[in-house]
Amino acid sequence: MMFGLELAYWQESILRSLGVLVAVLLPAGTFVYVFLFKMVSFMQNRLGPMEAGPYGSMQLLAEVGKALQKEDLVPDKADRTLFKLAPYLVVATVLLTYVAIPFGPDMVFIDNEFFGTGIFYVMAVSSISVIGIILAGWSSASKYALLGGIRAAGQLIAYELPLVLSVIGVVIQAGTLDLQRIVIAQATGEIFGWGGIGNPFILTQFIGLLIFMIALQAELAQTPFDMPVAESEVVGGYHVEYTGLRFLLFFIGEFATAGAFAAIAATLFLGGWWLPGLDLEASYMNVVGPLVLLGKMMIFGGIIFFIRFSYPRLREDQLQRFAWKFLIPLALVNITATAILKVVF
C-alpha cells in the first residue's frame, strides 16, 4: 500500500495496520447489519432495528456504544487472566487471517509481492481461535460455559479437517498455495480452451465448495452446528459469563471470521477480486477489486446466515458422526479425483 509515495517503514506499518482494521471491521459490520439485522428479520416476518439511523443502519454503532459502557464483570471463581485473555485471542486470530487475503493486484498487506504460504498460513492461524473459545468456556467457572467449551473443543477440532482437506483440491488445481497466484490462475485459466470467463474453481471443485461451506458453518459455531452456543440448552455456552466489551469482541470475532472465510471462499472458488472482462494488471483494479471481493463475500455470507436461521441444530454426537464418517471421506475422495483429473487433463 504505497500509493506511489516513499514512506518510512514505520509509516507503512501504521497504514497497513489501519488498513487491516478497516478491512476487518467494515465487512463484519456490513455482515451484521445486512444479514443479522435485516435479512434474518425479514425471514422471521419482522422489520429488525429501525430506529438508529435510516432503516436502522447505525444500530451497530449503538450496540458498540452500549457494550462499551457496561460494567466490567468477572465471575468470582473465574480464572481472571484466562477469562480476560480469551476474547483477545479470538479477535487477534481473525485479524491475522485477514492479512493473507488479496484485495487487488497491489492491495496486499504484506511487504513482498506474493505471500508464499497463503492458504496454509490462513488455516493454521484460524485454528488458534479454537483455543480462545475453549479458554473462555473453561475459565468462566460456570457449568454451562464449561459444557459449551467442551462441545466447542470437540466440534471445532473435528471440523478443521474437512475445512483443510476441501481446500487441497483447489491447491492442486491451481498448483500453488499463494492466494494471489490462485486468483491469477483462475483469471488466466481456460475451460476446455475457452478463456472467456477464466476458470473459476467452483466449476470443478463444487464438492470442495460444499464441504468448505459446511465445515465453515461448523467452524463459526452457527446453526445447524451451534451446539457450543445452543441458546435453549446451555443458554450462552462459552460466552454466557461475558458482558460489555469482551462480549462485543466475541461478537465481532464471530462476524469478522465469517467475513474472512467468506472472502477466502470467494478467493478460492469464485475468482477473488477479479471479474471477467477486467484487466488483471491495471491500477484501477486496486479500487474496483476490493468492491468486487466485497460483493462476493456478501454472496457467501448470505448463504451462511440463511442456513443459520433456517435449520434446527444437530446434537453433538450427530455432528461428530457427520464430520468423521461423511465429510472427511468425501473430502479425501475429492482430493483423489482432483489429482487424477489434473494429471489426465
Place this chain on the structure above:
Amino acid sequence: MSSADTEAPVEDDAAQQEPDERRDALLAGLTERLGDDLLGSHLEPGINLWIRVTPEAWVPTMRHLRDDLGFRFFEFLSAIDWMPSPYGRYEEAAVDVDLHALRDAALAVDPTTFETGVAGGDTRFQVFARVVNVAERDLGIIVKADVPPSADDPAEPGAVGTIVAVYPGADWCEREVHEMYGIGFDGNPNLRSLYLPSAFEGHPLRKDFPLLARHVKPWPGIVDVEPMPGEAATPGADEEADG
C-alpha cells in the same frame, strides 16, 4: 336431577340405563370380592361410581383394580379434610379474630360428627383416588379410604399404604398429599416436599391452617367504581366490609 330430566330427550334416559348396568356389574363384582372391606358406595347412573374401603384394603383394592379389572390408567390421588373451617368462609372471615382460639375450639370437636361426602366416612381425613379403564368407554372409579389417626397423637392423621408399586404416577401425588395434609404413606421412601420449601412449617390444606390473607385484610365486598375527575368520591364505601 330435576331440570335435566324434564328437558332431556328420551335418548338420555336410555343412555343412562346402559352404563348403569356396567357400573352396577362393577359394583357387584367389587362387593363380592371385597366383602367386609367395602364400607360404602355410591353410584350416580351414567356419571360416576364411588366406593369406600378400609385403610388396610386400600392397596389390595387398587392392585385388584389394575390387574384384574383393567383399570390401568391412573388419574389422580388426593385427600379431603372434612372438618368445617373454623375461620368462616369468604365474606365471613373477619380481621380481628383470635385464630388460635378458633382453631383449638374446632380441633376439639369429635371427627365422627363431621358431614362427610358420598360413600360416607368416619375420620377427619380421607384419601381418594380415581383410576380409569381406557379400554372401555367412560368407565372410571373413585376409591376412598379413611385415614386412621396416628398412634402417637390422635389429633394427627396416620398413614395408609402407598400405591406407588401399583401406579408409579402416584408418587408425586402422595408427596403432595403428605406435604399438604400430613398424611403418611407407608412404603413410599420419597415423601419429600413437592411445592413448598423444606423449611415450611405446617400443612397448608388442612382446614385449621388459616388463609392469612383473609385475616390480614378484609374481603372488600362490592367496591365502588373510581369517581370521574371532578366528581366527589362516595365516602366510606370501601371501609365497610360488605357482607
Place this chain on the structure above:
Amino acid sequence: MTVTESEQLAYVAAKAADARVNVELETDEGMTLNIGPQHPATHGTLRIVAKLDGEQVLWVEPIMGYMHRGYEKLVEVRTYPQVTTLVNRIDWLAASCNETPFILATEQLMGVEAPLRAQYLRTIFHEMGRIAHLTMFLGDMGVQIGALTPMFYAMRDREFVLNQTESVSGGRFHPNFNRIGGLKDDIPKGWLEETIRVMRKMEAFCDQMENLLLGNEIFEQRTRGIGIIPAEIAQQYGLSGANLRASGVDWDLRRDVDSPMAWKHADFDVITHTDGDCYARTWVRLQETREACKIVTQLCEDLPSGPIMAKVPRIIKVPAGEAYVATENPLGEMGYYVVSQGDLGPFRVKIRTASFHNISIVPWVLRGVYVPDIISILGSLYFILGDIDR
C-alpha cells in the same frame, strides 16, 4: 446455639464449593447441573437438577413449586362464580379450556344443563383455545430444537385466533367467559364467518409447519427414537392427551366420555401414533390442530339459535354432593373434583392437571439421555408451569 460469623462464612464457602468445577469432576458421581429455574427452555420456572456424566444424564429430578399459588386453598374461601375467574389462570395459554370442566362439574351438581347454543359455543371456544395452545407448541418445539424462525410464524398466526377470542370476550388470554348455566354474552355479528376464515388460515399454517419443521431431516434426527414412552408406562403415570395418544393408546375424552358439550355433534378423528417418541408427540399435536380447525368450522356452520344461558338463580347455591368432570384440554386431561356441602362456595376442589402427571414421568424417561435430548423431551411432553404448580 448461636452461629459465629466465621462459621457462617465457612458454611457459605462450603456450599459455593459445589460450583467449583474442579472438585466435581474428580468425583465419580458426576456433575450437577441446574437447568432452571431461569432458563430459556423450561417454559417458566421449573427447575431440573441433572446429574451428568459428561454429556450423559445419570439421573434427573424436577423441582417445582416456584409458581405454586395454592389454588386448592384459595377456592375454599370463594363462591362458585369467583372460582371461575381464578381457574382461568392455571393453564394460561388456553383459558377457556380451564373453565370448562369446573363449570361442567358445578352444573352436574346443580342438575342444570346449558342450552344447546351455549354448548356449541363453549365447544368452539374450547377448540379455539386448543388451536392457540398447539400453535404455540409447534413454534416452541422448533425453538427447543434450534430452529428459531418457525416460532415467529406461529406467533403471527396465533394472533388470528386470539383476536377472535378477544372480539367475543374482551380478553385474549383470560376471557373469563363461561358462566354456570351458559355463557356471559352472545357472539358479535359476523363472528362466525370471520372464525371460519381464520380456521382456513390456521390449516394453511399447519401445512406450512409440516413442511418446514417436521419435514426437516435434522429435526427428524433430533426427535425420532428419542424419549420413547411405552403405552403401559404412560398409562400408569397418568400421561394424557397427545402424549398418551402418541404412545398408541386410543383414548380421547371428547369422544369417549359423555358430556354436555357439542363434540358429539361434530365429526372428527382421534389421531394416534405407535412410536411414542418426541417426533410422534409433535406429529400427533400437529394433526390435532387440524382436527380442531375442522371441529370449529363444523360447529360454526351448524350453530343452533336459542338462549345462551339456562335458568339459574342469581345467587348460586350448589346442593351437597361430589362430582368429577374431566375434559380433553390441549395439555392433556384436566379435571375438577368438586365437593359441595350446599354452600355458596365449594368445600374442596381437587384440580387434576395434565402437566403435573406429564412431568411426573420425567425422572423415568430421562435416564441415560444426552443433555440436548433433555430439552427435546421436555419440549415434546409440553407443559405449562401454572398447570404443574397450580
